[in-house]
Structures are given as C-alpha cells and as structure tokens.
Amino acid sequence: MNGYVTDSTYADTWFRELSPAWLNYVAALNGSRPQPLDGAFRYLELGCGFGTSSVLNAAAFPHGWFDACDFNPAHVQRGVAYAARLGLGNITFHETSFEELLGADLEPYQFIVMHGVHSWVDASTRQVLRRLVDRLLHPGGLLYVSYNALPGWSAELSLRRLLVELAAGEAGTAAQRAGIAVERIASLRRAGLRYCTANPAAASAVDAYARGEAEYLAHEFMNEAWDPSYAIDVADEFGAIGLEFAGSATLTNNHLPLMVDTGTASAIAELPTLRQRQLAADFAINQRFRRDVFVRDAGSSTRPEYFEQTVIGCATDVEDIGATAPVPRGEIRFHDAFVRDVRALFAHRSWPFAQAAAELHAAAVNSGAGRDQDRAAVARNLVFMVASGVLAPFAMVPSADPTRPTRLASTTVERALTADAVRLRRLVPSAVHGNAVAIDEETATALAKWSRGEEVSETFVSRRLPTLARLGIVR
C-alpha cells in the first residue's frame, strides 16, 4: 500500500470547501466558468476518508452523481453506512486504491477533489493521482487539491524525520508508535535541544504534539511519505496535464489585502512575475496549508460575468453578522451602516453577486450623506464579507420565500438530524447553500420538537427558524 497508514482510522471530518458550490465560487472569482449545478454533474473524491464530505455533498446535490474512493475498508464501511442512513442513491464508494481506480471504467467528472492526500503519499502515488485527473477531469472541470505547504512546515520537516526514526522498530499501531516517539522527543526537549532553541516554531510544535491526539499524528507524520510542497511546484505538476491555477478555496488567500499589511502587499506587488508574487505571498504569511483549485483547459475565456451570476448568502443567523471579522492580516472592519444593509438584504434569501452588490449600492445611495457610495467599494466589501466567512458561496437562489415554514424540507434532513453526529454537531445538508450546515445540539433538539408540532422557545422561532428557512432546511 505504498507505506500509507491503514491500521488506524483517520479523524471523521467534513470540509465545506469541498462543496461544488464553493469550488464554483473560487473559479468564478478569478473569471473561470463555473460548472452548472442545476442539472446532472459528476463529482469524484480521491482518498475520501470516512466520506463525510462526499455524503453530505451528495445529500445537498440530489442531481449530482458522487464517487468516493479510499483503500481503507474501515473508512469506506463507515461512509457506506452514513450514506445509507441518509437514504442516498447518488453516491458510490469504491474500496480500492488509486492505482486500481486507474483501471476502472468511469465517465469524466466535472469536479475532482482530494483533501489531505497529496502531501501524504509518495511521488509514484502522486503520479497515479495526476494520471487519474488527466484521464477523468472533464474539459473546463475543476480540481481541488489540498496539501501541506512550504515554507510553513520548514521547522517541522526535521522534527518529523526525528519522530519517524524514534518510532522505528517499536511494536504497535502507527498511532501507538507515534505516541512513543512523541514522548521521547518531549523528554529530549526537556533535556535540551538546540534545534528547538534555534527554531522556536519547532519548540512549539513539540509541545503541540505532546498535547495532541496520537491518531492525528499517525496520519500526519507516520506514512512513509510526507512531502510538504511549494505552491508553484504543485501548479507545475498539474500544469503539465493542462490545468491552470484558478484560485484558493481558502477564500481569504485570494485577496492580498486580507493577508498582509499594505507595505508587504506593495513589496509583493512589485515582483515581476505572478509566480514570484505567489511564492512571496506564502512566505509573507508563512503558509502551512493550501487548498488550491485548478481548472482544466481554461483557455483565454475568463469573464467577469461568471462571478456576477455566482450566488452568495448567509449561512448563519443574520443577527450574528458583526462589524468585524478575523482575517490572516488581523481583523477586517465593516461600516455599521453597511452591516445593517447586509443583514436586511440576506435575512430572507441568497442573491446572485451582482444583484446583491447593486441592492447594497442603492441602499447606500438612498441613505444619503456620510456613506461610501462608490459602487466598486461596495462590491469589494461584499467580496471581503464572503472571504472572511461572514457570508458564503451558495448553490442557488431559493424559488420561493418560505416566510412561514411548517415542516422539515426532506426525509434526508430528518435523517441527518438523527444520524451519527460528527463531534457533537449535527451536519445537515442544505440544497440552497449547496453545503452542509453544522447545527448545535440545542437547535437540533428544538428543530426535532418543532417538526413534531411540540412547543419550542420564542428565540428558536424568531432567530433560528428564519435561518433554517433561508437555507431550505425547513419549508
């Protein structure tokens, strides 16, 4: 199995960035054509782990067809069971290696994603992944690849070498051996390691390992391969099969002003090539993890209208939209009046970007004196609201405004409310959001009660229910 850890299961996780709607947003932001989501489309996840993301995407996109591949039987079994619990008929799990998948008879996909795979497999497996993408990604299709990035992991490259060596020869699972090695590193550090003195980041990493879960460490470090990459090298790798970098699914990374201060931004902007600017930006933020989106055969047909038609919405209660939001540079602050307008606009529905920007611009003009009435500034603030997570990419504008919802939207939603929770959250698919929504226990309980006609709190009715209606979780 090319030295990949299979004796301990990977953490059960869901990643919103893997949604087709999210990937389309990234493509459109940079002028590439998004893939149509209202009809049939095909989506492949390579190295799906427990398949939580693929299952929830399949639930949110009943018109899409989802294939999820992983060679770890325990992972696949859990994914199959989860899909069955939600009653899905549009997802197939392939308990097979990437190498074997090359020989399978599969139609091309509009989306191929691999999260947490690239840095953790060896060069020959990466070549297989590239061949799979080359064979199976539709022209114009989008590829998502996440990986550990350099320079952010520089200090830990050497630590990981030490960890693997100290675990070698020990008995037990990868997680148990990782645990033993971490204890040894921690005691070496207490005795004194100049490496840690010279590299404060390495010292903090040792402390974090000692506090962390051995299972996570096993999957992070104990595979035979662990190769963090520079973004420009990954771009070259997929460039060789005709893919072009379209943008980052870590949305803030698409906007230099949200990442670094103005001095650093202008120093980066002065560099002569895009490649140099991209590399410098990763040095500027000490980039550790990238979620890159590539488009196949983008050609020269990038168009701003793709983005104008892209739908955005609010996935939380609008009252939670605040005037500040955390971004890598620190904090971004929006004007109070703009925040009020955004809350009012997104309270009941999602909007195509251009329409939302026009409405907000009109609101600023109508409110008169003292407001920033520049159309471009309004649009930029709106993009920044999505990038900072205040708003989010959505799959669609709902067809009707459910002002007085009476029931759960579907049996899938009903089943998701009672399916195994991922770490105490209920992950509920939303077709309008084109993503899953993490619902806390209190809301899940109230929602279940409400759907049975039982009494619920006024807060639930006035705050949570409108959000759930806007997301199409109730109707």
Ligand SMILES: C[S@@+](CC[C@H](N)C(=O)[O-])C[C@H]1O[C@@H](n2cnc3c(N)ncnc32)[C@H](O)[C@@H]1O
């Ligand atoms: C780090 S996990 C990521 C899981 C999931 N994508 C996530 O992010 O939660 C990588 C996954 O790739 C699978 N994998 C690694 N090498 C593989 C191979 N050659 N063929 C099939 N699956 C592989 C592992 O079993 C594991 O579930």
